[in-house]
Amino acid sequence: MSGRLGRVLHFHLRFYQVLGFHGLPLPGDERPHRTRQLLRAWSLFILMGLSGMVAVCLTSDLEFLYKGDLFGCVNDGMKFIFSELAVLSIYAETMASQRPLARFWWLHGKLNRQQQHGSRRLSRPVSIRSELRQYRRYLISLYGILVGEILINIWLWQVQPADMHLILFWSTFEPLVFLMYMRNVQFVLHMELLRQQLAQLERELSLLAEYSRFASLTGRSFKDFGHFLRRRLLQKQCVYNDVHEMYTCFQRAFRFSTLTVLLSIYVRIAVDCYFMYYTIYISVANLDYSLILPALFEIPAFIYASQSCMVIVPRIAYQLHNIVTETGCCGFADLSLQIQNFSLQILHQPLRINCLGVTILDCCLLTRIVCSVGTYIIYTIQFIPKFSNQ
Amino acid sequence: MACRPSIISRGSDVGQSTFNMPPAQTESALPMVQPLLKEFQLLFYISKIAGILPQDLEKFRTKNVLEKSRNGMVYMLAMLIVYVLLYNILIYSFGEEDRTLKASQSTLTFVIGLFLTYIGLIMMGTDQLTALRNQGRIGELYERIRQVDERLYKEKCVVDNSHIGGRIRFMLIMTFLFELSILLATYIKLVDYTQWMSVLWIVSAIPTFINTLDKIWFAVSLYALKERFEAINQTLEELVATHEKFKLWLRGDHDTSSRTLDSSQPPEYDSNLEYLYRELGGLDMGSLKGSGKNKVAPVSHSMNSFGESIEASDKATHHPISVNMAHESELSNASKVEEKLNNLCQVHDEICEIGKAMNELWSYPILSLMAYGFLIFTAQLYFLYCATQFQSIPSLFRSAKNPFITVIALSYTSGKCVYLIYLSWKTSLASKRTGISLHKCGVVADDNLLFEIVNHLSLKLLNHSVDFSACGFFTLDMETLYGVSGGITSYLIILIQFNLAAQQAKEAIQTFNSLNDTASLVGAATEMDNGSSTLYDLVTTTMLTPTV
Numbered sequence: 001m002s003g004r005l006g007r008v009l010h011f012h013l014r015f016y017q018v019l020g021f022h023g024l025p026l027p028g029d030e031r032p033h034r035t036r037q038l039l040r041a042w043s044l045f046i047l048m049g050l051s052g053m054v055a056v057c058l059t060s061d062l063e064f065l066y067k068g069d070l071f072g073c074v075n076d077g078m079k080f081i082f083s084e085l086a087v088l089s090i091y092a093e094t095m096a097s098q099r100p101l102a103r104f105w106w107l108h109g110k111l112n113r114q115q116q117h118g119s120r121r122l123s124r125p126v127s128i129r130s131e132l133r134q135y136r137r138y139l140i141s142l143y144g145i146l147v148g149e150i151l152i153n154i155w156l157w158q159v160q161p162a163d164m165h166l167i168l169f170w171s172t173f174e175p176l177v178f179l180m181y182m183r184n185v186q187f188v189l190h191m192e193l194l195r196q197q198l199a200q201l202e203r204e205l206s207l208l209a210e211y212s213r214f215a216s217l218t219g220r221s222f223k224d225f226g227h228f229l230r231r232r233l234l235q236k237q238c239v240y241n242d243v244h245e246m247y248t249c250f251q252r253a254f255r256f257s258t259l260t261v262l263l264s265i266y267v268r269i270a271v272d273c274y275f276m277y278y279t280i281y282i283s284v285a286n287l288d289y290s291l292i293l294p295a296l297f298e299i300p301a302f303i304y305a306s307q308s309c310m311v312i313v314p315r316i317a318y319q320l321h322n323i324v325t326e327t328g329c330c331g332f333a334d335l336s337l338q339i340q341n342f343s344l345q346i347l348h349q350p351l352r353i354n355c356l357g358v359t360i361l362d363c364c365l366l367t368r369i370v371c372s373v374g375t376y377i378i379y380t381i382q383f384i385p386k387f388s389n390q
Numbered sequence: 391m392a393c394r395p396s397i398i399s400r401g402s403d404v405g406q407s408t409f410n411m412p413p414a415q416t417e418s419a420l421p422m423v424q425p426l427l428k429e430f431q432l433l434f435y436i437s438k439i440a441g442i443l444p445q446d447l448e449k450f451r452t453k454n455v456l457e458k459s460r461n462g463m464v465y466m467l468a469m470l471i472v473y474v475l476l477y478n479i480l481i482y483s484f485g486e487e488d489r490t491l492k493a494s495q496s497t498l499t500f501v502i503g504l505f506l507t508y509i510g511l512i513m514m515g516t517d518q519l520t521a522l523r524n525q526g527r528i529g530e531l532y533e534r535i536r537q538v539d540e541r542l543y544k545e546k547c548v549v550d551n552s553h554i555g556g557r558i559r560f561m562l563i564m565t566f567l568f569e570l571s572i573l574l575a576t577y578i579k580l581v582d583y584t585q586w587m588s589v590l591w592i593v594s595a596i597p598t599f600i601n602t603l604d605k606i607w608f609a610v611s612l613y614a615l616k617e618r619f620e621a622i623n624q625t626l627e628e629l630v631a632t633h634e635k636f637k638l639w640l641r642g643d644h645d646t647s648s649r650t651l652d653s654s655q656p657p658e659y660d661s662n663l664e665y666l667y668r669e670l671g672g673l674d675m676g677s678l679k680g681s682g683k684n685k686v687a688p689v690s691h692s693m694n695s696f697g698e699s700i701e702a703s704d705k706a707t708h709h710p711i712s713v714n715m716a717h718e719s720e721l722s723n724a725s726k727v728e729e730k731l732n733n734l735c736q737v738h739d740e741i742c743e744i745g746k747a748m749n750e751l752w753s754y755p756i757l758s759l760m761a762y763g764f765l766i767f768t769a770q771l772y773f774l775y776c777a778t779q780f781q782s783i784p785s786l787f788r789s790a791k792n793p794f795i796t797v798i799a800l801s802y803t804s805g806k807c808v809y810l811i812y813l814s815w816k817t818s819l820a821s822k823r824t825g826i827s828l829h830k831c832g833v834v835a836d837d838n839l840l841f842e843i844v845n846h847l848s849l850k851l852l853n854h855s856v857d858f859s860a861c862g863f864f865t866l867d868m869e870t871l872y873g874v875s876g877g878i879t880s881y882l883i884i885l886i887q888f889n890l891a892a893q894q895a896k897e898a899i900q901t902f903n904s905l906n907d908t909a910s911l912v913g914a915a916t917e918m919d920n921g922s923s924t925l926y927d928l929v930t931t932t933m934l935t936p937t938v
Contacts, residue, residue, distance in 0.1 A: 237833045244826075337841050341832060344848040348825035357815055357868030372876065379883045383890070 005109075008131045008139075012189065019179065020046045021186055023094045024102055040095050047091035050176065054084040057172050064168055071383055072278065075271045082264035083176040089256040090183050100252035104190065107246045111197055111239065137308075138192045141301040142185045149181070149294040160287055169288070177268070177295070183261050184298050190250050191305040191353065197243045198312040198351075201236060202319055208232055209322035216324040226335050229323065233338045237345060240316070244349040251353070258355035265298050270373050274380045281384055299369060306353040306361040313351045317343060423539045426614055427454045427532050429555040433562065433610070437603050438462070441469025442518060444525045456529035463522060470518050473600075476593045477511050483587050484785045496892045498885070499776055503784025506769050509762055510597035516758040517604040524751045531611075531751070534744050538618060541737050545730060547625040549618055558610055565602045568802040569595050575795045580788045594786065598802075601759060605806055608752045612813050612858075615748070618741050619820035622734050626827035629721055629730075630834045636719035637834075721835040728843050731828070735847045738824055742856040745817065749858045756810065757860040760874075763807040768878050770796055770803075772885045779893070814858035814866035825851045 005013070005027055016022035020043040025032035057064040057080055065076040132139065153174075160166065212229060215221040269292055276289035320343060325336045354360045359368075427434075427450070434450055437443045444466045446459035521528075539549055573595045581588045720727050749756075773783045773790035789795045825848055832844035858866040864873075 234833060234836060237829075241826075241830060241833065334838055337838060337845065340845050341829070341841050341848075344845055344852070345826075345829040345833075347852060348822070348829060348848060354868075357819075358872045359869060375880070376883070379880075379887070382887060 006126060006131050006134075007128055008135050012142075016182070016186055019182055020091060021094055021183060022101075023098050024105065036098075043091045043094045047087065050087050050179075051084060053172060054080050054087075054176075062168065063165060064172060066275070071380075072275070075274060075380075079173070079264075079268050079271050080176075082260070082267045083173070083180065086180055086183075086257065086260040086264040087176065089260040090179070093254065093257050097253050097255070100249040104246055104249040104253060107242050107249065108193055108197075111242055111246075114239070115200065134196070135189075135192065137305070138185070138189050141188050141305070145181065145185075145294050145297050145301065148297070149178075152290055152293060156287060156290065166288075180261050180264055181294075181298055183257060184265070184302055187254060187258060187261075187302055188305045190254070191309050194243065194246055194250060195305070195309040195312065197239075197246065198309065198316065201239055201243065202312055202316050205236060205316060205319040206322070208236075209319050209324070212324045213322070216326060226325075226332050230335050230338045233320075233323075233335070233342055237342050240342070240345065240349070244351065247351050247353070255356055258361075259358060262299060262302065262355065262361075265295055266369060266373070268292070269295055269299075270376050273373065273377050277377065277381055278384060300366060303361055303363060303366050307363055310351055310353060310360075310362060313346065317346050320346070423536065423543050424551060425454045425532065425536045426539070426551055426554070426611075427456065429551050429558065430607075430610070432555070433558050433603070433606060436562070437607070440600055440603060441466045441473075442600055442603050443521055443528075445529065456525075456532060458525050458529075463525070466518060466522065470515065473514065473593075473596055474511065476590070477596070480590045480593045481507055481786065483590055487785045496776075496781065496889060496896070498888050498892060499773070499781065499783060502769055502772065502885075503787065506765060507784070507786060509765060510594075513755075513758045513762045514597035514600050517601055517755045520752070520754050521604065527747075527751060531744060531747060534740070534747075535611075535614065535618075538737055538740055538744070541733065541740075542618065542621060545625065545733055545737070547621050547734075549621045551614070554610060554614060557613065558606065561606045561609070565599065565606070568798065568805075569599050569602075572789060572795060572799050572802065575792070575798070576789045579795070580791055601755075601762075602806060604755060605759065605810060608748070608756070609810060609813055611748060612745075612810075612817055615741055615745050616813070616817040616820050619738070619817065619824065622738055622741075623820065623823050623827045625734065626824070626831055629719075629727070630827070630830045633719040633721040633831075633834050636722065721831060721837075721840070724835070724837045724839040724843075727831075727835070727840065731831070731843055731847060735824075735828075735850060738821070738851065739854055742821060742854055745821070745856040745858070753859075753861045756866070757863060759810070760807060760860055760864075763803050764874055764878065766803055767800060768881050768885070770800055771878075771882050772889075775882075775886055776889065779889075781889075781893075808871065811866050811868065811871060815868050818855070818857055818867065821856050 010026060013022050013026055017026070017039060020039070023036065023039045023043060025035035025039070029035045058077060065080070066072040153170075156166070208229065215225060272289055272292040272295075276292070279289065320339060323335075323339060325332045325339070352360050359365055431450075434443065434445075435447075438445075438447055443456075444459060444462035445456040446462060449455055449457045449459075542549055573592065577583060577588070577591055581591050720730065769787065770790050773787045774793060774796050776783050777791045783790060789799055828844055828848055828851065832841050860866060864870050
């Protein structure tokens with residue numbers, strides 16, 4: 001009984017519920033009110049547990065943090081502090097901003113229902129294979145990096161003697177990393193849903209454009225063709241409005257955690273790169289740094305999803321203006337008016353995925369991140385000889 | 391209906407329109423359109439006493455207007471001079487320690503301290519001098535806001551000012567809390583309060599306090615603008631919602647069979663979520679959902695079924711004209727709604743203009759605040775680092791010796807800057823949302839005349855957006871934060887590196903000197919050449935390869 005969500009989505013949302021990331025009841029839940037309260041309590045519980053763990057790590061005498069010199073210790077502590085920030089914002093958001101999330105899923109359901117209404121082809125139950133194909137981008141980024149992470153950990157366990165340090169790492173920082181990663185993929189899932197809606201809209205508009213071209217070339221159209229096109233455009237405007245609202249809901253539902261999760265992954269990469277150089281510099285046989293390999297793919301996975309979402313909007317505008325208005329039938333002034341209106345609407349409702357307005361999440365950001373990680377590594381590497389003689 | 395009074399009030403004189411209104415209008419308007427400044431009373435009195443605003447106290451108390459005042463100007467200038475004098479005495483008396491410590495301080499720390507000594511004073515001076523310059527124009531600004539309120543009221547769009555007073559009170563309390571906690575904690579922990587001169591330390595809080603008060607004026611006025619934008623958006627959204635209900639009602643007469651079929655479907659994900667909406671309070675989901683369905687359902691998605699869609703659309707366009715009895719929607723009457731949309735857009739333009747004027751009035755204070763924030767944030771963190779390394783730091787920045795006080799001070803400074811940036815960003819976003827709401831109106835009404843109006847107004851809105859900037863140097867939006875935080879981190883790391891290098895050079899020189907002393911002692915006893923050359927080697931290795 002998975003409603004209209006589809007089995008793949010249902011399974012993954014249930015999974016996010018278990019992690020405490022998705023605070024809404026799923027379709028088919030018997031008592032939605034109670035489920036919601038339970039999920040809320042569960043999120044709070046996980047948050048308390050993790051915060052307690054981070055507090056212990058930061059204050060304990062055991063070697064959770066690097067104790068060689070103060071700078072390394074501060075660096076290591078920063079990793080934990082930023083992860084704690086991320087965890088805090090994730091669970092606070094899960095508990096607090098349920099309305100935008102609910103609205104997002106409601107709009108998703110509404111748009112899907114409209115599509116199924118339209119094309120009868122899809123109204124029969126969807127096979128799991130086509131669902132897998134539909135969500136392949138999300139699934140690849142979820143399971144790809146998950147498998148990568150596990151494989152590297154196993155490899156490390158085989159290669160390196162399991163000392164106290166490794167066990168401490170696995171028991172404290174690894175869960176945080178895992179949660180961060182899962183949250184990241186949850187963003188990817190939402191953006192993928194957004195992208196699918198946009199892509200669908202673009203396809204339909206391109207069909208309209210093609211049809212109008214065909215009609216104007218061959219002169220084969222029917223009475224009220226212009227009117228029909230205009231109705232269609234109006235309907236697409238409503239769809240675009242809904243998709244844009246989905247985007248706003250996504251932004252509002254994941255406002256802070258996008259920022260903090262990306263920031264904590266970024267800090268982790270920067271700090272681990274520093275330690276990688278450090279271990280090579282003092283020639284210690286330690287392969288811990290290989291653990292950042294999966295992390296290196298997390299930010300690109302996110303940015304790829306958001307970029308592919310954002311590039312469709314110009315395509316939609318392009319297809320919109322491809323619609324030919326001179327097909328020799330009546331009512332074309334109206335049609336061109338409608339196109340203008342839609343075009344202006346797109347100008348007013350741009351799709352810019354940004355974390356709290358701080359920065360737009362496109363490939364430029366990736367370049368900037370790489371540059372800044374490089375710069376900071378060079379800065380911090382300069383410290384090493386100075387610290388080692390203190 | 392609202393036409394006649396609008397002409398009267400527009401023609402009436404500035405500042406007196408409230409009193410000149412015809413009785414019928416006054417009754418309804420007076421309780422609704424209260425001047426925004428009424429909520430600013432507490433803030434005005436405090437600012438007046440502190441010498442931030444030169445405007446006339448009596449006029450404000452009786453009429454809630456800001457007017458120029460010569461006495462206020464003199465008082466304010468006197469206060470400014472007193473503050474500058476006191477601050478200089480503070481710097482002089484606390485600078486004694488610095489002069490004795492100059493030798494032990496690193497040059498870098500000393501220079502940074504010297505450079506930043508006066509930055510607080512500069513910031514305060516900018517605030518006060520700008521307030522002097524603007525004293526006539528600020529009053530006009532609030533008068534324009536009041537006129538906007540009146541015009542909005544005529545469009546049945548009421549702006550609620552009542553919680554602005556609470557907001558001001560909250561900000562004032564926060565300011566007092568932060569200032570007092572920083573001042574008291576520093577005074578008790580880090581100032582030698584056995585000397586009576588230590589009382590002067592209180593003066594160190596004056597620049598930031600005055601700056602914060604000035605920024606509260608800006609922030610609250612900006613917030614009021616944001617509320618006006620939101621009120622316009624809200625009105626447009628309400629138009630959409632009523633029209634959707636109206637359409638639903640129209641169709642409800644004809645399509646009851648399909649609707650009962652819908653409701654009999656098994657519960658799905660969205661029905662669960664609808665429950666949530668009721669739970670969380672807010673949007674009237676039932677109407678939206680129904681309208682969403684009915685709005686689109688008659689128009690089939692499939693490319694093949696043309697005829698069906700045309701029929702359905704004909705029905706939708708004709709009914710609003712034929713059936714217009716129980717339910718009403720303004721959007722169904724294009725010529726009537728044209729006036730309303732035009733008026734709303736004009737008010738929007740006016741608010742944008744007010745925003746620009748406000749930004750211009752406060753541009754120098756904001757620039758100086760941002761510069762102050764950036765420099766002080768970096769310097770405080772750097773001094774904190776110095777303090778952890780047991781180096782001496784400039785006495786004015788002694789709060790950096792305690793990490794806890796540093797955290798409070800940093801959150802106070804950054805809170806001010808970030809809040810202003812956040813608010814500017816939010817206001818700008820709210821002004822841009824109007825276009826979206828306008829298009830919703832057009833799409834929902836689906837009328838060619840209305841589409842023309844919407845297109846026209848939409849272009850107008852696109853060309854007339856409000857963006858806040860600090861003197862044009864940078865825009866006040868969240869992207870600036872990204873750049874600033876990157877800058878602070880980079881500078882901090884560079885400063886720490888210089889400090890480290892300087893410390894090591896100093897240690898090396900000290901070792902060299904002490905070795906030289908021993909060398910001269912040793913050299914007196916043994917052969918000179920041999921001993922000094924090995925010592926020389928030792929010292930050079932110390933200096934060049936720091937592995938000793």
